[in-house]
Amino acid sequence: MIQLLLHKKLHTAKGMMPLDIDLAITPGEFVTLYGASGAGKTSTLRMISGLLTPDNGKLVVNDVVWLDTSKKTNLKPQQRKLGFVFQDYALFPNMSVLKNLEYALEKHQDNSIITELIDMMELGELQHQKPSTLSGGQQQRVALARALVQQPEILLLDEPLSALDTKMRIKLQDYILKVHQKYKLTTILVSHNIGEIIKLSDRVCLLEQGKIIKSGIPSTIFATHQMSAKFQFTGEVLSIQKEEVVFIVTVLIGTNVVKVIAQESEIANLTTGDTVIVASKAFNPVIQKVL
Ligand SMILES: Nc1ncnc2c1ncn2[C@@H]1O[C@H](COP(=O)(O)OP(=O)(O)OP(=O)(O)O)[C@@H](O)[C@H]1O
Secondary structure (H helix, E strand, O other), X not given: OXXXXXXXXXXXXXXXXXXEEEEEEOOOOEEEEEXXXXXXXXXXXXXXXXXXXXXXXXXXXXXXXXXXHHHOEEOOHHHOOEEEEOOOOOOOOOOOHHHHHHHOOOOOOOOHHHHHHHHHOOOHHHOXXXXXXXXXXXXXXXXXXXXXXXXOOEEEEEOOOOOOOHHHHHXXXXXXXXXXXXXXXXXXXXXXXXXXXXXXXXXXXXXXXXXXXXXXXXXXXXXXOOXXXXXXXXXXXXXXXXXXXXXXXXXXXXXXXXXXXXXXXXXXXXXXXXXXEEEEEOOEXXXXXXX
C-alpha cells in the first residue's frame, strides 16, 4: 500500500494556498490527478519524488518510510524507487538513445534491462541516434524507457503526452499501459485529457485548490449523472454547423470522426475543442458537454 499524507503552503499569484493531500493507493493501481491549472498536481508529484519537501507529512511505500517529517525521515530522490517522466523529454542532447538509457543504470546494475526496454519500446533502430533527430513521440518513448531503467515501484507521469498530436498520443498511451502492466507499476499520471484518463486510469482524483474534492472510476466521475445510455464515447468537438433547423456536430472519438445531429438547445454551451460524451439511447444519439 502507498500512503500519502502531504501538507504544504503553496504560494500562488492569489496568495497562500494550503495543499492537503490524503491518499491511499493500492500497488499496481493507475491513478490520475486531474484539475485546473494551479490546483497543485505537479507539486504533489514533486513531493512524492522528493524534489519538493512538504511542511509536514508522511509517505510510506510498501512498508518503507520515504518521508516522515515528525521523525525527520526524508529519503533523497535517488533513494526513492520511482521513475519520473515530464512533458518536456529532458533527455541528454549530446548522448545517443542508448547512452541516455545506460546513464540511468545504477552502479553494478545488470544492463540486460536496457536490451529489454529497447525491445519493448521498439527503440532498436533509433538506439544510436541523438534525441534532436527524433520526433516528439520517439523522444517520449526514450524518456519513458529511461524512467524504467532502475525498475521503479512508482511511475510518475506529469502530462507526458500533452505536446504530442492525437495519433502519437494514442500510440504512447498504449506503451504506457504496456509497461504499467508488464512491470506491475503503480502509476500516477497528471493529465487534462478526459479520453486519455478514461482509457488509462483505474481511478481519477479531482484536485481543486490543493485538495482532492472527488475520486472514483473515471467513466463514472466524468459522465453526467442524468445521462443513462446504452453506450457512450468521449470525444472532442471539431466543428458545429447549422443545417436548416438542426446542427451537425463533428466529434473526434479516438481516430474516428463522428457526425451527430443536435438540437439548438444541445449545442447552446458547446464550442470547438470541448470534450463531450456521444451516447446512444436505443437509436437516438444524444450529446452533452462534459464538466
Ligand atoms: N516550491 C513551491 N513553494 C511554494 N509554492 C509553490 C512551489 N511550487 C509551486 N508553487 C505554487 O503552487 C501552485 C500550484 O502549482 P502546481 O504546479 O502544483 O499546479 P498544477 O496543478 O500542476 O498546475 P498546471 O496544470 O498548470 O501544471 C502554483 O501557484 C505555484 O506557483
